[in-house]
Amino acid sequence: MGSNLVEDMIEASSGVHFSGFHMDGLESKNIEKPTTSPGAENVHKQPFIIGVAGGAASGKTTVCDMIIQQLHDQRVVLVNQDSFYHNLTEEELARVHEYNFDHPDAFDTEKLLDSIENLRHDRAVDIPNYDFKSYKSNAFPARRVNPSDVIILEGILIFHDPRVRELMNMKIFVDTDADVRLARRIRRDTVDRGRDIGAVLDQYSKFVKPAFDDFILPTKKYADIIIPRGGDNHVAIDLIVQHIRTKLGQNDLCKIYPNLYVIQSTFQIRGMHTLIRDSLTTKHDFVFYSDRLIRLVVEHGLGHLPFTEKQVITPTGSVYTGVDFCKRLCGVSVIRSGESMENALRACCKGIKIGKILIHREGDNGQQLIYEKLPQDISERHVLLLDPILGTGAFLFMVDNHLLFAFIFKYHVTNFSTGNSAVQAISLLIKKGVPESNIIFLNLISAPQGVHVVCKSFPRLKIVTSEIDIGLNEDFRVVPGMGEFGDRYFGTDDDDNLQAVASMQLSNQSR
Ligand SMILES: Nc1ncnc2c1ncn2[C@@H]1O[C@H](COP(=O)(O)OP(=O)(O)O)[C@@H](O)[C@H]1O
Ligand SMILES: Nc1ccn([C@@H]2O[C@H](COP(=O)(O)O)[C@@H](O)[C@H]2O)c(=O)n1
Numbered sequence: 423m424g425s426n427l428v429e430d431m432i433e434a435s436s437g438v439h440f441s442g443f444h445m446d447g448l449e450s451k452n453i454e455k456p457t458t459s460p461g462a463e464n465v466h467k468q469p470f471i472i473g474v475a476g477g478a479a480s481g482k483t484t485v486c487d488m489i490i491q492q493l494h495d496q497r498v499v500l501v502n503q504d505s506f507y508h509n510l511t512e513e514e515l516a517r518v519h520e521y522n523f524d525h526p527d528a529f530d531t532e533k534l535l536d537s538i539e540n541l542r543h544d545r546a547v548d549i550p551n552y553d554f555k556s557y558k559s560n561a562f563p564a565r566r567v568n569p570s571d572v573i574i575l576e577g578i579l580i581f582h583d584p585r586v587r588e589l590m591n592m593k594i595f596v597d598t599d600a601d602v603r604l605a606r607r608i609r610r611d612t613v614d615r616g617r618d619i620g621a622v623l624d625q626y627s628k629f630v631k632p633a634f635d636d637f638i639l640p641t642k643k644y645a646d647i648i649i650p651r652g653g654d655n656h657v658a659i660d661l662i663v664q665h666i667r668t669k670l671g672q673n674d675l676c677k678i679y680p681n682l683y684v685i686q687s688t689f690q691i692r693g694m695h696t697l698i699r700d701s702l703t704t705k706h707d708f709v710f711y712s713d714r715l716i717r718l719v720v721e722h723g724l725g726h727l728p729f730t731e732k733q734v735i736t737p738t739g740s741v742y743t744g745v746d747f748c749k750r751l752c753g754v755s756v757i758r759s760g761e762s763m764e765n766a767l768r769a770c771c772k773g774i775k776i777g778k779i780l781i782h783r784e785g786d787n788g789q790q791l792i793y794e795k796l797p798q799d800i801s802e803r804h805v806l807l808l809d810p811i812l813g814t815g816a817f818l819f820m821v822d823n824h825l826l827f828a829f830i831f832k833y834h835v836t837n838f839s840t841g842n843s844a845v846q847a848i849s850l851l852i853k854k855g856v857p858e859s860n861i862i863f864l865n866l867i868s869a870p871q872g873v874h875v876v877c878k879s880f881p882r883l884k885i886v887t888s889e890i891d892i893g894l895n896e897d898f899r900v901v902p903g904m905g906e907f908g909d910r911y912f913g914t915d916d917d918d919n920l921q922a923v924a925s926m927q928l929s930n931q932s933r
């Protein structure tokens with residue numbers, strides 16, 4: 423590629439671009455469109471959903487009760503899978519000892535999904551109160567459950583259906599020895615449920631044990647946390663409660679995507695954001711405060727790199743056990759805005775190699791022209807991908823049964839210099855052999871739409887950002903945003919015009 427062409431493209435990339443793929447003709451395709459009303463998807467807070475599975479009488483309910491007790495200042499609701507047992511027919515009731523209550527088909531999973539969907543959308547639901555004595559789910563009045571900050575789903579087979587599993591932000595498996603479970607079950611079923619010990623043992627050997635081996639135990643692999651000894655394991659429960667508290671204090675998107683990291687907000691950080699977002703801020707101040715913020719994001723991103731232990735001798739002759747920095751690193755900036763982050767990276771990582779990527783729409787046929795200059799051995803390096811704004815999303819889709827990098831298009835109008843190019847850049851890095859888990863994407867501001875696309879498409883990559891904005895406006899620009907980052911940073915915006923508009927808006931507001 424000739425240098426003139428590259429220069430032309432860099433020049434062109436400072437304006438608003440229609441990249442890759444046009445909306446025309448797309449309406450009929452079944453492709454999710456981004457929300458155009460700013461923040462629509464963000465206004466409603468998503469609950470933190472915890473799944474608790476394990477064998478019958480393993481201590482699931484006990485663990486849930488302890489979590490709820492410790493989260494006393496949060497709105498927490500427990501939804502038990504038992505509530506969704508099918509009602510038995512007269513025939514089944516007559517031969518209840520032959521009914522398998524431990525099989526996945528014993529539950530009305532559609533109804534459970536429906537209830538959770540309602541709770542997630544802020545609607546109260548009526549959950550049946552199952553009666554283990556009469557085997558009926560309508561023996562008692564239903565329980566009214568209100569939307570909450572935390573929803574705990576508990577049950578022997580709560581991890582069985584992938585649709586239920588996918589709703590969960592955290593999955594816990596209570597792992598208790600089979601003999602302990604059986605002993606507890608005998609006591610519970612004879613004392614609390616008025617059953618005969620012979621029937622309890624028959625049910626156990628005929629249904630409970632085989633179902634545990636066939637359906638419950640195989641779901642243990644989905645657990646994020648396995649708690650041995652159930653409610654006796656106070657350390658595990660404390661850690662879980664701490665984790666939930668952290669997640670509740672975080673941006674909603676961090677609860678959904680474990681690969682998204684928003685740096686802890688402080689008044690200093692808010693102050694810097696206030697300055698760079700202010701349309702009246704001078705170029706000099708914009709660059710100064712952007713640089714400060716970028717430095718923080720870079721330092722935070724570096725904290726996600728692997729390390730090795732290292733011991734040194736201090737001047738007092740003592741041993742200090744510390745860590746050695748990860749050596750095989752490289753930065754990659756997405757031209758042009760990403761270049762504003764290079765200095766901060768160089769200041770933190772002496773002599774770091776920095777590659778560049780430019781992605782440009784060529785013509786109207788959706789072709790992408792990609793300029794890249796990357797280190798030869800990039801596949802062996804951890805990559806810090808630099809782009810200050812993650813704006814719109816993009817979609818991976820199939821064309822003629824081929825899912826290829828060349829077919830990754832943006833499906834709507836976007837500003838080329840903002841984050842949408844991230845998906846193409848990441849795909850290019852992966853195509854060059856960089857493992858997805860070796861990529862850390864650093865930016866200052868992310869729009870939820872961009873986060874959804876990047877985090878879903880690349881779940882092993884990490885995004886480190888300093889603030890998540892409300893959304894995108896009808897022009898697919900991040901709002902509240904900060905305008906054209908590249909233009910403001912490199913001084914190619916029409917300052918006078920911008921400031922005149924802002925002053926006019928301010929004076930209108932104060933009238
Ligand atoms: N750590 C424990 N020590 C003693 N008994 C326990 C313990 N955990 C639970 N139990 C008892 O065992 C029975 C089953 O516990 P539960 O929490 O209801 O299990 P699950 O919900 O998994 O069926 C209950 O009677 C409960 O009181
Ligand atoms: N009518 C019923 C319904 C269910 N069971 C047993 O309950 C167990 C699940 O409940 P946990 O609280 O122990 O998780 C399951 O093993 C069923 O066999 C029942 O006995 N009668």
Ligand SMILES: [Mg+2]
Binds near residue numbers: 482483
């Ligand atoms: Mg229970």
